Amino acid sequence: xxxxxxxxxxxxxxxxxxxxxxxxxxxxxxxxxxxxxxxxxxxxxxxxxxxxxxxxxxxxxxxxxxxxxxxxxxxxxxxxxxxxxxxxxxxxxxxxxxxxxxxxxxxxxxxxxxxxxxxxxxxxxxxxxxxxxxxxxxxxxxxxxxxxxxxxxxxxxxxxxxxxxxxxxxxxxxxxxxxxxxxxxxxxxxxxxxxxxxxxxxxxxxxxxxxxxxxxxxxxxxxxxxxxxxxxxxxxxxxxxxxxxxxxxxxx
Numbered sequence: 001x002x003x004x005x006x007x008x009x010x011x012x013x014x015x016x017x018x019x020x021x022x023x024x025x026x027x028x029x030x031x032x033x034x035x036x037x038x039x040x041x042x043x044x045x046x047x048x049x050x051x052x053x054x055x056x057x058x059x060x061x062x063x064x065x066x067x068x069x070x071x072x073x074x075x076x077x078x079x080x081x082x083x084x085x086x087x088x089x090x091x092x093x094x095x096x097x098x099x100x101x102x103x104x105x106x107x108x109x110x111x112x113x114x115x116x117x118x119x120x121x122x123x124x125x126x127x128x129x130x131x132x133x134x135x136x137x138x139x140x141x142x143x144x145x146x147x148x149x150x151x152x153x154x155x156x157x158x159x160x161x162x163x164x165x166x167x168x169x170x171x172x173x174x175x176x177x178x179x180x181x182x183x184x185x186x187x188x189x190x191x192x193x194x195x196x197x198x199x200x201x202x203x204x205x206x207x208x209x210x211x212x213x214x215x216x217x218x219x220x221x222x223x224x225x226x227x228x229x230x231x232x233x234x235x236x237x238x239x240x241x242x243x244x245x246x247x248x249x250x251x252x
Contacts, residue, residue: 173213207232
């Protein structure tokens with residue numbers, strides 16, 4: 001059975017950015033409406049909870065990545081529209097209860113909570129404010145101790161879109177470009193140590209046009225499966241799936 005539900009919000013032109021499942025089976029929904037972040041939720045049958053909308057300080061927020069911390073709390077990344085400051089925010093779905101002002105030009109695409117309880121944001125940073133973005137990650141503790149805040153990998157341009165934790169490190173995927181790629185933008189796959197201090201290996205996939213990695217998963221045989229998009233292997237943009245061993249080497 002497929003469920004479908006339209007949400008009739010009081011203001012015009014709402015849209016949903018992210019949706020995440022909570023431990024009890026309900027869903028937290030994050031979106032935009034009238035230049036403001038709104039948060040709402042549903043139970044498993046898509047019955048709507050009361051709408052919640054807020055601005056952070058004096059600034060409206062455009063929200064992006066969303067992650068459920070536990071039944072009571074969710075994390076999301078927001079950009080204040082008036083000063084372009086980027087925040088990592090934790091909320092109970094009714095009001096914010098924790099926030100961190102991130103680097104001004106760091107834009108988070110994905111958030112997760114690590115096995116030791118820290119908050120990990122991956123995305124891209126415009127280091128020199130010249131609109132040339134670098135793959136970037138931020139690892140911070142709930143007490144706001146910054147454990148890592150730097151570029152990831154060796155490529156001169158790109159963006160991280162997803163991260164998966166393994167026992168001995170993190171595997172990240174996204175998109176990179178530069179002299180050592182295959183042309184255009186390449187699907188990017190990199191593994192780093194748990195402290196992000198060591199690159200264990202990095203790989204690119206694709207062809208002469210634009211390719212990207214959107215999600216990375218552990219395969220049933222212990223390898224990796226990367227789901228992304230490609231323009232190099234079809235006349236128009238298409239789904240691109242790469243299967244590798246646990247060191248990023250393609251499997252047939």
